[in-house]
Amino acid sequence: MASKPGILSEWPWTKLGNFKYLVLAPFVAHSIYVYSRERDIGYLLIFPLLLSRIIHYQIWISLSRYRTTKGNNRIVDRSIEFEQVDREKNWDDQIIFNGLLYYFGYLKMEQVHHLPLWRTDGMIITALMHIGPVEFIYYWFHRALHHHFLYSRYHSHHHSSMVTEPITAFIHPFAEVAAYYAIFTVPAIATEYTGTTSVASFALYVTFTDIMNNMGHCNFEVIPKWIFSIFPPLKYLLYTPSYHSLHHTQFRTNYSLFMPIYDYIFGTVDKSSDTLYEKSLEKKAEVPDVVHLTHLTTPQSIYHLRLGFASLASNPHTASSKWYLWLMWPVTLWSIMITWIYSNTFVVERNLFKDLKLQTWAIPKFRRQYFSQWQRKSILNLIEKAIMEADQKCIKVLSLGLLNQDEKLNNNGEVYVRKHPELKVKVVDGSSLVVAVVLNSIPKGTSQVVLPAHRLSKVAYSIALALCQRGIQVVMLDEEEYERLKEKFTPEDATNLILSGSTGVSKTWLVEDGLSEEEQFKAPKGTLFIPYSPFPPKKARKDCFYFNTPAMISPKHLQNVDSCENWLPRRVMSAWRIAGILHAIEGWNEHECGNMMFDIDKVWKASLDHGFSPLTMSSAIESKA
Numbered sequence: 001m002a003s004k005p006g007i008l009s010e011w012p013w014t015k016l017g018n019f020k021y022l023v024l025a026p027f028v029a030h031s032i033y034v035y036s037r038e039r040d041i042g043y044l045l046i047f048p049l050l051l052s053r054i055i056h057y058q059i060w061i062s063l064s065r066y067r068t069t070k071g072n073n074r075i076v077d078r079s080i081e082f083e084q085v086d087r088e089k090n091w092d093d094q095i096i097f098n099g100l101l102y103y104f105g106y107l108k109m110e111q112v113h114h115l116p117l118w119r120t121d122g123m124i125i126t127a128l129m130h131i132g133p134v135e136f137i138y139y140w141f142h143r144a145l146h147h148h149f150l151y152s153r154y155h156s157h158h159h160s161s162m163v164t165e166p167i168t169a170f171i172h173p174f175a176e177v178a179a180y181y182a183i184f185t186v187p188a189i190a191t192e193y194t195g196t197t198s199v200a201s202f203a204l205y206v207t208f209t210d211i212m213n214n215m216g217h218c219n220f221e222v223i224p225k226w227i228f229s230i231f232p233p234l235k236y237l238l239y240t241p242s243y244h245s246l247h248h249t250q251f252r253t254n255y256s257l258f259m260p261i262y263d264y265i266f267g268t269v270d271k272s273s274d275t276l277y278e279k280s281l282e283k284k285a286e287v288p289d290v291v292h293l294t295h296l297t298t299p300q301s302i303y304h305l306r307l308g309f310a311s312l313a314s315n316p317h318t319a320s321s322k323w324y325l326w327l328m329w330p331v332t333l334w335s336i337m338i339t340w341i342y343s344n345t346f347v348v349e350r351n352l353f354k355d356l357k358l359q360t361w362a363i364p365k366f367r368r369q370y371f372s373q374w375q376r377k378s379i380l381n382l383i384e385k386a387i388m389e390a391d392q393k394c395i396k397v398l399s400l401g402l403l404n405q406d407e408k409l410n411n412n413g414e415v416y417v418r419k420h421p422e423l424k425v426k427v428v429d430g431s432s433l434v435v436a437v438v439l440n441s442i443p444k445g446t447s448q449v450v451l452p453a454h455r456l457s458k459v460a461y462s463i464a465l466a467l468c469q470r471g472i473q474v475v476m477l478d479e480e481e482y483e484r485l486k487e488k489f490t491p492e493d494a495t496n497l498i499l500s501g502s503t504g505v506s507k508t509w510l511v512e513d514g515l516s517e518e519e520q521f522k523a524p525k526g527t528l529f530i531p532y533s534p535f536p537p538k539k540a541r542k543d544c545f546y547f548n549t550p551a552m553i554s555p556k557h558l559q560n561v562d563s564c565e566n567w568l569p570r571r572v573m574s575a576w577r578i579a580g581i582l583h584a585i586e587g588w589n590e591h592e593c594g595n596m597m598f599d600i601d602k603v604w605k606a607s608l609d610h611g612f613s614p615l616t617m618s619s620a621i622e623s624k625a
Helices: 014-038 041-070 082-087 093-108 110-114 120-145 148-159 166-170 174-184 186-194 199-216 225-230 232-236 241-250 261-265 273-282 299-303 329-341 367-371 373-392 414-419 431-441 458-469 479-488 575-586 600-609
Strands: 290-295 346-353 356-363 397-400 426-428 448-451 473-476 497-499 508-511 528-531 545-547 551-553 572-574 621-623
Touching: 014 041, 014 093, 041 093, 041 166, 041 199, 041 346, 093 110, 093 174, 120 148, 120 174, 120 186, 120 199, 120 261, 148 174, 166 199, 174 186, 186 199, 199 241, 225 232, 241 273, 290 373, 290 575, 299 329, 356 373, 356 575, 367 373, 373 397, 373 414, 397 575, 426 575, 431 458, 431 575, 431 600, 448 458, 458 473, 458 479, 473 479, 479 497, 551 575, 572 575, 575 600
Parallel strands: 290 356, 290 397, 397 426, 448 473, 448 508, 473 497, 508 528, 528 545
Antiparallel strands: 346 356, 551 572
16 A cells, blocks of 8 residues: 555455455346346446456566566566565456446446447547547646655555556556546547447557556567657657656656657656667576576466466465366466477576576476376476576576476486586586485484385485484385385494384374375374475375475575465475575586485585575474365
């Protein structure tokens, strides 16, 4: 909200929360009823129109986040954080308001039921009304909103976002939006008064304002320079994203709606408008220092990506899906089909860690596809292609996340290092830090842990060895793995390796995502399950506690963090991802893949020295399931 919220700042349906769309239910029901009796299709078109506008906005949101992450033509380099995402999550309030106005207008104005599809004179009048009264009135109203009285009560809410996203355009207090809509009705009133209204004049004007609003707040320059070269006066008739971006960073300049002409007339043009425009056009795609290579998880994870729904991306994934995602199954199905044929990684996030530029790249494959034999070759090629691209761009480190460093798939990334011994980019599987995080997640004073794995990975083996060397007993549930470990350990270390049944059962279990429900129920009440795998196990017990997968809390100097990493809480980063950052910032000049392991204590100390902090018991336990 604004710093001193004024009258009618809050939207009328705010208290309804996620049920706010119910305010449209009576109108939708009435429309269906009227159509069944009178076959008036106009009523039925209103709700699809609202949905189409939401889709239009979402396309701009995804495009903007993708382009600003890559960096080419980016205007403002400052960070977007969770606070802005939370403040802007109700951008769809104005859609509901629109819907109420449309339904009420169509219900009360009989003349709009019989509009022609097109009238040229109506289109001309709409354009003239926008160029004249709308732009002029908006300019002075906007300047008035910057007076300290109105600014503190209303407009400061919008200007809280110095780095804009397309949805920033629609983040205003209710009273302010109502005033804007009153201004935007001028063309509709003019065409109605002159009898020249048409479906096209109304629909195209709404579409025009949506495009211009989204474009003006997208934070990347989209208007090519040649347009102004061909027709120089267009400079006064069409604003650019960089032009409006200056209004958000300088506040007292560039007040115009979509046409800068009134800023030129009244002397409020920012002197750096042309310079920023040209610099933004020249800005190239950003080359990061560190890349974290991840992949999609569940089919619905596309909505949780930073390029997807901002409100979902800003919160941890949960096992249960949002109800409205089930309504989007056609889009989900389409995305699944795309992953079978699309063969390029894509950038999903950028961050800044001190002087290091970070990016996250995603492979367009779901978790289930990693276990498909006939998808194996494609996935291996995609990972190799990403590594070679990073090498060509002189990126320092590429860390492998989730199943991209699976031992069965590519031997923790060693396949690529052996195939390309000349690689300059360092490939990191993060195992050393994962082991360190797990060891430091075990409660102090623990003398015994249970390791129920049926197939010991590199990480599991290293954890078991480290625990035995520290005098902590490791209880195995699988006899075959127990014998295999015992052969690899020294006689002294093997004394702390125990097969289940020969001693009491600990309440600390180190587990992988394949832990079955049956195995979970072997644990005593109050057991703490600590995962060491990239994916968490399915929770089966309500009387036990479940840790997050290996992760740490990121320091404040990690910037531009506005989304969660899969199921992890806000500003918590997986150990695999952190490992790549440490590798680069410490300047370690060797790969960490295959059987290679760094000194665990050295890696742990480095993570703490650079500001990462361990998850406490209260923050690490996701829930008492």
